[in-house]
Amino acid sequence: MSENKIQKVAVVGAGLTGLTTAYYLKKAGIGVQVFEKADRAGGVIKTYNENGFTFEAGPNTGVLGQPEATELLENLNGDCELEIADEAAKARWIWKSGKWEALPSGLIGGIKTPLFTFTDKLRLLGEPFRKRGTNPNETLKELVLRRMGRSFLDYAVDPFILGIYSGDPAKLVPKYALPKLYRLEQDYGSFIGGTVKKARQPKTDWEKKATKEIFSVKGGLENLIKALVKNIGKDNIVLNCDSVSFEKTEKGYKVNNQNEVFSNIISTVGAYELSHLFPFADIEKINQINQLEYARVVQVSLGFKEWKGVDLKSFGGLVPFKENRDLLGVLFLSSFLKNRAPQNGALLSTFLGGIRKPEMVELNDGQIVDIVKKEIIEMMGLKQFDPDMLKIFRYQHAIPQYGIESEQKLKAIDQLEKTNPGLILAGNIRDGIGMADRIKQGKMLATQVISQSK
Numbered sequence: 001m002s003e004n005k006i007q008k009v010a011v012v013g014a015g016l017t018g019l020t021t022a023y024y025l026k027k028a029g030i031g032v033q034v035f036e037k038a039d040r041a042g043g044v045i046k047t048y049n050e051n052g053f054t055f056e057a058g059p060n061t062g063v064l065g066q067p068e069a070t071e072l073l074e075n076l077n078g079d080c081e082l083e084i085a086d087e088a089a090k091a092r093w094i095w096k097s098g099k100w101e102a103l104p105s106g107l108i109g110g111i112k113t114p115l116f117t118f119t120d121k122l123r124l125l126g127e128p129f130r131k132r133g134t135n136p137n138e139t140l141k142e143l144v145l146r147r148m149g150r151s152f153l154d155y156a157v158d159p160f161i162l163g164i165y166s167g168d169p170a171k172l173v174p175k176y177a178l179p180k181l182y183r184l185e186q187d188y189g190s191f192i193g194g195t196v197k198k199a200r201q202p203k204t205d206w207e208k209k210a211t212k213e214i215f216s217v218k219g220g221l222e223n224l225i226k227a228l229v230k231n232i233g234k235d236n237i238v239l240n241c242d243s244v245s246f247e248k249t250e251k252g253y254k255v256n257n258q259n260e261v262f263s264n265i266i267s268t269v270g271a272y273e274l275s276h277l278f279p280f281a282d283i284e285k286i287n288q289i290n291q292l293e294y295a296r297v298v299q300v301s302l303g304f305k306e307w308k309g310v311d312l313k314s315f316g317g318l319v320p321f322k323e324n325r326d327l328l329g330v331l332f333l334s335s336f337l338k339n340r341a342p343q344n345g346a347l348l349s350t351f352l353g354g355i356r357k358p359e360m361v362e363l364n365d366g367q368i369v370d371i372v373k374k375e376i377i378e379m380m381g382l383k384q385f386d387p388d389m390l391k392i393f394r395y396q397h398a399i400p401q402y403g404i405e406s407e408q409k410l411k412a413i414d415q416l417e418k419t420n421p422g423l424i425l426a427g428n429i430r431d432g433i434g435m436a437d438r439i440k441q442g443k444m445l446a447t448q449v450i451s452q453s454k
Contacts, residue, residue, distance in 0.1 A: 007261065009449055010035060010246070010253065012277060013268035014237055015043025016435060017427050019228040020072060020442025021266055026232050028450045033262070034237040035244050035255070041229050041237055044395070047220030051389045052342045053303035054220050058393075060331055060349050061085065061216050062435030067209035068443045069436035073217075079227035085214035085315070089336035093317035094159055095325065095379065100310075100317055103156065115156065120149030128190040137404055140169040140178065147191065159318035162328045165433070166295040166354035167401050168321075176402035176410075179432075210436075214315070216337055248280040252422065264452075266445050268427035270294070270397050271409075278423070281416055288412035291405040292429055296361040297328075297398035298352040300372050303389030307346035310381040316349075317379070321356060327375045328354050345388075350376065355401060361394050368392055400428050424448070 009025055011018045014036035025032040034041075044058030064070050073082045092103040094115055104110040111121060127147055135142075140161065144153040153169060161167050165177065174182040181191070188194030217224045229237060246253045252261040267277065271292040275283065316331035328351040334341035341347040350372055353360035360368070369392075373385040413425045424445060431441045 007031070007252065007263040008033065009264045009266060010255070010262040011266045011268065012244075013043070013427060014038075014041035014239075015268060015427070015438070016045060016225075017438040017442045017445075018043075018266070018268040019225065019232065020439050021268065021426075021445045022232045022236065023072075023228050024443050024446030025449060026236065028446065028453075030450065030453060032232070032236055033260075034232065035241045036237060036239050037242040037244070039239050041239070042222060042225035045221050045225055047222035048301075048391065049220075050391070051303065052305065052345070053301075053347050053389045054340050055301040055303070055333070055347055055349065055389075055391070056221055057299075057391075059221065059435055060333060061214050061337075062221075064209070064211045064213050064215055064436060065434060066436040066440040067206050068440040069215075070209035070211070072439050072443070073215075073224075076224070076227040076231070079230055080223040081218040083216045083218045083337060085216070086336040086338075088313045088332075089214045089315040091314040093314050094155055095317055095319045095323055096155060097323075100379075102314075116151040117149070120151045123149045124152070124192075128193040130190070132185055132189050136175050137173055137407065138175075139404075140172045140174050143174055143185075144169065147185070154322045155320055158322065159320045159329070162321065162354060163318050165399050165401060166297050166328055166351065167399070168355045171293075171355065171401060171403045173403055173406055176406040214336070218338075245277055245279060248420065262422075264422045264424065264449055266424045266426060266449070268442075270427065271400070271429050272397065274425070278420075281420060281423075285412040285416050288405075289409050289416075289425070289429060292409060293355070293401045293403065293405075294397040295355045295399040295401060296353050296358040297395045298360050298363075298368060299393040299395070300350045300352070300368060301389065301391045301393075302348040302350065302372070302376070302387045303341060303345065304348075304386075305342045305345045305388045307344065308382060309346075309376075312346055325375060325379075326357075326360075326371045327352060327379070330376075330380070348376075348380075353398075361396065365392055399433055 008031035011022050011032060011034045014034050018034055019041060022032045022034050046057040048055050093100040094103050096115060101115050104113045130147055133143060141153060144157045158169055161169050184191050184194035188197055244255055246255055246265055252263045253265050254261060271290045274289060275286050312332040312335045314332055315336060316329060318329040319325045319327050331349040333349055334347040376382060377385050410430060416425060417423055426441055426445055431437055
């Protein structure tokens with residue numbers, strides 16, 4: 001293949017990662033063409049406005065956990081406006097023994113909470129003195145039991161993982177799924193000690209952009225997508241590309257025998273899409289990537305014009321798997337985002353399924369509504385279930401799970417990229433699943449290509 005400098009870049013997938021990549025490439029003056037199989041850009045990000053409610057079909061919020069996320073929103077200011085969640089979002093509830101308990105955020109709360117056993121509270125005092133783990137493929141369950149204890153696993157870590165990954169701590173590997181947590185132990189020898197030491201370290205102005213605040217965009221997250229599309233240019237995004245595939249030539253890559261040559265292809269799609277997109281790639285390596293497991297999730301958005309349940313001054317509630325309920329959790333979106341529901345009303349987003357209950361996705365609408373009705377009445381203090389808005393979304397490939405196969409998967413990606421110069425395999429198959437992770441990766445991919453053009 002020719003070693004010429006960058007000519008034009010093909011980006012596969014018009015989700016947040018692909019659009020961010022294309023945005024930065026376009027900004028640097030590099031020709032880019034985005035290929036999307038759906039009839040719209042945005043991937044799973046889609047905002048609805050119905051009956052006085054503004055709600056999301058995909059991610060409901062993000063966290064400003066990477067400076068790149070703040071930077072992108074600053075760059076797009078004028079085309080979309082960042083919305084930081086209200087203070088109510090800092091509160092988290094955990095369901096235990098038939099009622100909600102506040103997840104403690106400080107030492108006193110941690111001592112008083114009924115979520116954790118007295119033995120584990122005492123055991124936590126010794127956490128800074130325990131040895132570092134030596135197994136890089138240790139599961140999150142093994143790590144937490146080793147350092148903190150069973151009740152912390154059941155009523156803090158497990159619901160946390162359900163809220164992020166809809167996953168199972170017994171399958172996720174922290175080195176890949178929660179790298180910051182993994183590095184706390186490896187770099188500092190302790191979660192507690194590492195957190196204290198990191199907090200004391202001075203931060204650069206760039207690092208300060210990662211405020212860790214929960215965010216959305218005014219009017220809904222789809223306005224972020226619209227802003228990216230506007231800046232990339234609609235002419236540079238090709239929709240309805242369901243049958244697109246690439247061929248490798250001496251001069252670069254072509255699409256379905258068309259004449260245009262791309263010096264680079266950046267894939268941001270799921271692992272299950274790779275084999276038909278890149279028939280020239282080593283199928284054994286593709287299959288190793290395709291071992292990646294995805295959580296199957298049902299999201300049910302509920303709108304009430306007159307809320308008559310418990311006081312919703314919280315980000316939401318998470319339901320530990322140990323409690324044997326049919327909900328993974330509930331977000332109280334109207335409590336911390338503006339104009340999402342009528343005054344005195346409420347907008348909730350509930351979740352079912354996940355890695356340990358994937359069969360939920362196969363239930364029909366009536367069965368799902370019956371489950372949500374039962375759970376919401378009991379858990380949210382309602383006397384009757386009469387939402388003014390109800391919308392069901394099903395996701396067969398909702399969230400990738402970074403488990404024991406991750407090391408082999410990353411090696412396969414590296415080998416494919418080395419044997420096919422100009423091909424980059426990215427998206428949420430690696431580097432994190434959150435919105436900020438996707439934005440960070442998008443900028444990184446663009447920077448990698450831009451550096452080759454100089």
